[in-house]
Amino acid sequence: ASYNEQWRPKLHYTPQRNWMNDPNGMVYLNGEYHLFYQYNPQGIKWGHMSWGHAVSRDLIHWEELPIAIPEAPDIAIFSGSVVYDRNNTSGFGTTANPPLVALFTGWNKSNNNQSQYAAYSLDQGRTWTRYGTAPVLDIGSTESRDPKVFWHAATSKWIMVFARATDHKVAIYGSTNLKNWTYLSDFGPLGAGTAPGQLWEVPDLVQLPIDGNTANQKWALLLSINGGTLWGGSGMQYFLGNFNGVTFTPDPLPAVNEPGGVLYQDFEGSTYGSWTVTGNAFGAGPAQGTLPDQQVVTGYRGSRLVNTFLNGDSTTGTLTSPDFVIGKPYISFLIGGGNHPGETAFNLIVDGKVVRSATGQNEELLRWNAFDVTALQGKTARLQIVDTHTGQWGHINIDQIVFSDNAFTENDNRVLWADFGRDFYAASTFDNHPTGDKVWIGWMSNWQYAEKVPTYPWRSAMTLPRKLTLKTTPDGIRLHQEPVAALTTQHAASLKFTNLPLSQMRQNLTAAGVRGKTLEVLLEVDTTGPGSIGLKMHTSAFEETVLQYNPITQKLSLDHQKSGDSSFDPGLSEVHVATLRNTGTLKLRVVLDTSSIEVFAQDGKLVFTDLLLSSPSSDGFELYSSSGDPLVKNLEVYELKTIWN
Numbered sequence: 270a271s272y273n274e275q276w277r278p279k280l281h282y283t284p285q286r287n288w289m290n291d292p293n294g295m296v297y298l299n300g301e302y303h304l305f306y307q308y309n310p311q312g313i314k315w316g317h318m319s320w321g322h323a324v325s326r327d328l329i330h331w332e333e334l335p336i337a338i339p340e341a342p343d344i345a346i347f348s349g350s351v352v353y354d355r356n357n358t359s360g361f362g363t364t365a366n367p368p369l370v371a372l373f374t375g376w377n378k379s380n381n382n383q384s385q386y387a388a389y390s391l392d393q394g395r396t397w398t399r400y401g402t403a404p405v406l407d408i409g410s411t412e413s414r415d416p417k418v419f420w421h422a423a424t425s426k427w428i429m430v431f432a433r434a435t436d437h438k439v440a441i442y443g444s445t446n447l448k449n450w451t452y453l454s455d456f457g458p459l460g461a462g463t464a465p466g467q468l469w470e471v472p473d474l475v476q477l478p479i480d481g482n483t484a485n486q487k488w489a490l491l492l493s494i495n496g497g498t499l500w501g502g503s504g505m506q507y508f509l510g511n512f513n514g515v516t517f518t519p520d521p522l523p524a525v526n527e528p529g530g531v532l533y534q535d536f537e538g539s540t541y542g543s544w545t546v547t548g549n550a551f552g553a554g555p556a557q558g559t560l561p562d563q564q565v566v567t568g569y570r571g572s573r574l575v576n577t578f579l580n581g582d583s584t585t586g587t588l589t590s591p592d593f594v595i596g597k598p599y600i601s602f603l604i605g606g607g608n609h610p611g612e613t614a615f616n617l618i619v620d621g622k623v624v625r626s627a628t629g630q631n632e633e634l635l636r637w638n639a640f641d642v643t644a645l646q647g648k649t650a651r652l653q654i655v656d657t658h659t660g661q662w663g664h665i666n667i668d669q670i671v672f673s674d675n676a677f678t679e680n681d682n683r684v685l686w687a688d689f690g691r692d693f694y695a696a697s698t699f700d701n702h703p704t705g706d707k708v709w710i711g712w713m714s715n716w717q718y719a720e721k722v723p724t725y726p727w728r729s730a731m732t733l734p735r736k737l738t739l740k741t742t743p744d745g746i747r748l749h750q751e752p753v754a755a756l757t758t759q760h761a762a763s764l765k766f767t768n769l770p771l772s773q774m775r776q777n778l779t780a781a782g783v784r785g786k787t788l789e790v791l792l793e794v795d796t797t798g799p800g801s802i803g804l805k806m807h808t809s810a811f812e813e814t815v816l817q818y819n820p821i822t823q824k825l826s827l828d829h830q831k832s833g834d835s836s837f838d839p840g841l842s843e844v845h846v847a848t849l850r851n852t853g854t855l856k857l858r859v860v861l862d863t864s865s866i867e868v869f870a871q872d873g874k875l876v877f878t879d880l881l882l883s884s885p886s887s888d889g890f891e892l893y894s895s896s897g898d899p900l901v902k903n904l905e906v907y908e909l910k911t912i913w914n
């Protein structure tokens with residue numbers, strides 16, 4: 270294959286042709302990293318599930334190999350994992366030539382049963398022999414899948430985790446020979462993806478050192494969910510906790526509304542939009558501060574209204590949205606009401622009457638509320654914010670308004686998301702990694718539209734392999750992800766400047782004529798000033814993808830409204846927003862490919878992975894700030910060479 274088609278990734282694995290979904294069975298052996306994956310040998314949509322296969326010596330360059338495990342007459346081969354059985358506990362190999370053992374889900378097409386099967390390879394994963402035709406574990410379910418197996422040294426046994434998808438549970442089993450499995454425990458439901466109709470899939474359970482200290486480790490349960498995600502469709506959350514060889518016990522969930530943790534769709538960024546203002550609730554009264562950035566309201570889908578300093582006394586009045594048709598079962602909102610509890614009301618009005626109402630709390634007590642409007646779907650309505658504060662220092666905080674299929678609650682707010690983009694799913698880690706690092710790869714798409722993504726003759730790419738670590742942050746211990754180090758071998762033309770004002774950096778970029786579809790960008794910039802800072806990428810006269818940090822609202826946003834082709838799903842043109850604590854310095858690492866963007870902020874604490882289907886000619890690149898001239902401590906831009914020749 271030429272790997273030169275429009276939108277063909279230059280740095281991310283894709284099969285030459287046909288459909289791919291989950292990465293499966295990642296394992297290292299004798300100098301090779303194996304990537305198996307859900308593959309349809311016969312078409313460009315999901316079907317005929319088989320394990321495709323590719324190998325790499327550095328996790329960056331891949332060679333596609335023949336199908337490893339084909340669909341069988343009795344079963345389709347669903348997701349699963351591979352372990353290196355170095356002591357030949359299974360007896361599938363010999364002590365001299367220990368086997369690779371695959372555990373995967375077989376989907377029985379005649380009765381829909383999903384159970385766990387084994388296969389082994391004695392020739393570096395090239396050919397596979399199924400272990401009989403019967404499953405090694407069958408719990409009699411049509412929704413039990415995606416076994417991930419690892420060796421648990423402390424209790425000298427193999428552990429298997431798999432998803433009981435519709436029960437929102439992860440089942441944990443143990444074995445000494447990979448053939449006979451004993452029930453140990455269940456985990457869940459907890460966190461997101463637990464409503465009826467939502468699925469838990471592809472779990473992984475890994476132990477990770479905290480702050481690089483291997484004497485101080487913690488377990489992370491990594492979990493894919495389809496439904497109940499930030500932006501719709503499929504995505505990934507994780508849980509931290511302890512695993513004792515039998516039970517995974519989660520740590521207490523993070524604090525409510527934690528900056529840097531949990532994030533919701535909000536729509537900040539424009540001004541009053543079409544809301545109507547009466548009285549002097551917003552924008553009147555003597556100004557008490559100089560932070561105009563704090564006064565932000567957007568259209569009726571959501572807003573952040575933080576006029577804490579700007580608006581002063583007697584903030585009495587109303588703010589009313591334009592009419593809209595209620596299309597979702599819930600309207601959820603994060604509301605705070607200055608230091609004057611009860612003086613802010615948030616109302617839903619239908620036919621001139623308030624049909625739902627909530628009052629604001631103290632600013633420090635931002636609270637998620639949700640109106641259940643299931644019975645009102647299809648009605649024309651408007652939202653109204655009423656402020657009745659008459660003393661000094663009125664302020665209101667309507668942080669976010671979300672129209673969704675879920676009632677967002679404090680509990681939802683406590684989800685740890687593995688990725689704040691739309692296109693990260695089914696990731697799991699390598700077995701037998703030579704340095705013991707935990708490295709994972711995810712599927713860079715979303716079940717909401719995966720089969721419609723307009724690429725040909727292949728469909729779907731994998732993410733870059735990313736190293737997982739845990740780091741202590743002001744919010745607690747959090748998962749961090751960074752592309753594997755070998756990515757730097759793809760660096761071509763480069764540019765690096767340090768400690769210059771942003772305006773000077775802009776000039777340097779222009780002088781150097783920096784542009785390109787495949788770039789890696791490192792940026793470290795001072796965020797102690799009020800102005801927003803950002804990157805515009807894949808730009809042209811008609812397209813741009815904007816990554817922006819607002820140091821006041823502490824939001825990092827990735828704006829896809831003008832990114833390119835979104836005709837197959839409106840989700841492709843959304844703005845993805847995440848809260849990121851302002852520590853005075855923003856560190857960004859961005860990897861751009863022909864049809865994707867991966868953003869790693871603050872050393873990988875916060876990640877966005879998104880498809881980005883820009884036009885071939887949109888290859889401009891720009892750095893900007895909305896006001897002021899912040900100090901850019903470091904700026905590096907690398908052109909990235911293709912991995913395909």
Ligand code: FRU
Nearest residue numbers: 291307347348414415470695
């Ligand atoms: C996740 C998933 C798995 C299943 C596989 C089938 O994307 O639904 O649960 O094993 O895909 O292709």
